[in-house]
Amino acid sequence: MKEMLYFGFVELYEKLNSTTKKLEKISILADFLKELGEKGKDEWIYLIKGRVLPEYDVRQFGISRQLTIKAIGSAFGIKDEEIYKRLRKIGDLGEIAEEFAGKKHQSRLFSSKLYVSKVFSNLNKLFSIGGKGSVGKKIALVSEILGSASGKEAKYIVRTLLEDLRVGVADGIIKDAIAEAFFPDEKKEMEELIESAYDLSSDYAVVFSSARKGKSELKKIDIVPGRPMNVMLAVKAEDIDDAFRICGTPLAIEYKYDGFRMLINKDGDKYSLFTRNLEDVTKQFPDVIDVVKKNIHGESFILDSEVVGYDPKSKKYKPFEAVSQRIKRKHDIDKLVRELPVEINVFDVLYYNGKSYLSVLFKERRKLLEKIVKKIHLKIQPAKQIIVSDKKQAEKFYEEALKAGEEGIVVKNLNAHYRHGRKVGYIAKLKPSAKDFDLVIVGAEYGNGKRAGWLTSYIIACKSGEKFLEIGKVSSGLKEKSEEGTTYDEMTKLLKPLITKTGNNYVSVEPKIVVTVIYQNIQKSPSYNSGYALRFPRITTYRPDRKTKDIATLEDVERDVKK
Ligand code: ATP
DSSP states (O other): OOOOBHHHHHHHHHHHHTOOOHHHHHHHHHHHHHHHHHHSOGGGGGGGGTOSSOTTOOOOOOOOHHHHHHHHHHHHTOOHHHHHHHHHHHOOHHHHHHHHHHHHTTTTTOOOOOBHHHHHHHHHHGGGOOSTTHHHHHHHHHHHHHHTOOHHHHHHHHHHHTTOOOOOOOHHHHHHHHHHHHOGGGHHHHHHHHHHHHHHHOOHHHHHHHHHHOHHHHHHOOOOTTSOOOOOEEEEOSSHHHHHHHHOSSEEEEEEOSSEEEEEEEETTEEEEEOTTOOBOTTTOHHHHHHHHHHOOOSEEEEEEEEEEBOTTTOOBOOHHHHHHHHHOOSOHHHHHHHSOEEEEEEEEEEETTEEOTTSOHHHHHHHHHHHOOOBTTTEEEOOEEEESOHHHHHHHHHHHHHTTOOEEEEEETTOOOOTTOEEEEEEEEOOOOOEEEEEEEEEEEBOGGGBTSEEEEEEEEEETTEEEEEEEEOOSOBSSGGGSSBHHHHHHHHGGGEEEEOSSEEEEOSOOEEEEEOSEEEEOTTSTTSEEEESOEEEEEOTTOOGGGSOBHHHHHHHHHO
């Protein structure tokens, strides 16, 4: 039996919070990881970010604030009303749990014997509870661990449950800490390898477990069908000349389809689908599985593709905005499949019949792709591609792509391997020069007149390291009626649960909702803390498939100001 006290994690959280310096955080975490390696289980590493599952597993505890209040009440024998009273004063359930746990154990010299194994297993059990009586069972699991927790332990258990740990540990810090803990003499070299291992596995427990065993184990980590991975990303090309400069001559050019990225996985009989954000969308796309099952042969594979929606009557392609509904929808899936069918454009093979193809050159991967993916109208096809050395021919293809209604082209280096998780210049995108950024909404204002009751103006932000910096206010682009795209009503519903502060007519929201915003140009501006403001911004698309890590950075903004 592995015995490690949960208090060890609490101390770690507090230490990490006591400094803003990255190097100090890395060294605090490295010391902790050495201990965890000796005394703990690999999966416990998830607790550092307040989780008990790998990042790609999107299951949630399903514990509301109300339920937490009930669990606190039951753990410490306190009436709900009393907790609500404190809540109005303190506002933070973690601190309230700390207070009550502290009171409970005040009388004697309390030393907590709460083990990590207990906290981890009770939290994990929450995922499997469903159906009748589930609320009671969940409360029992939570109050059991809260009841034997010290004040500080109770605080962090509650914050973990509410998925709001408030301990600043960026992914970069965890990776660097693993390098420092297990490879102190070759840190720099190992940081790269660890980053690559994480991009391949999307799982800190896998990386941690291998790193503890040594470099050769870390090198063995590879992609596995059924487990999401971080995909290769495209850089921006300014024009055709730039495209050749980036990808060499000859190069491959493909249509840039306007849908969303999907990794199609098969492992024996098991199919799974992931977005580029590692989100599992298998349940939302039974139609994709059906087409793949019937048409693509192989024991196991991972295909990289762009899935595009089309109108079932006119057979015309629809912009991403339309198909985006299918990513989030958890009910009425069959109806949506009929209303918004999709076509799969496969552009890469990353794994086939037990072998990883990441280190195989693109021209070879494409040959394999053409062998296994046949063109079936409006169902599946290899991405349309030509190989060219001649700029005129490349330009012609670009025009043809735009005429066909595509977003632009993607150019690819024929002699490159697949570098997961990175923008390395093996692929580049070229689109007409509409200026746009993906940005996150950090605040909003209520509208007037017929838009009253809706949040209709949005404060948008770019990122700079871990921070979000405001860069303007946008009020146009969304719709009043739902047939035309995302509506003010839908956006209001998305934002309301994220409200953190309410002012007169203004609310602050947690930075979660990503939107694509087009604009005319950027000006210096003292009104926003980025120092810049977008002029004439307009939201073109709500991006449920993007996370804040994908949004434009302050450097992207500054680059655009200079142009
Ligand atoms: P932007 O951020 O400039 O709006 P984008 O949001 O579409 O572009 P990018 O990463 O910049 O995303 O462009 C690359 C994306 O293009 C890929 O992630 C993929 O989803 C999509 N894509 C469409 N067609 C292809 C193709 N043939 N090959 C590779 N990627 C493609």
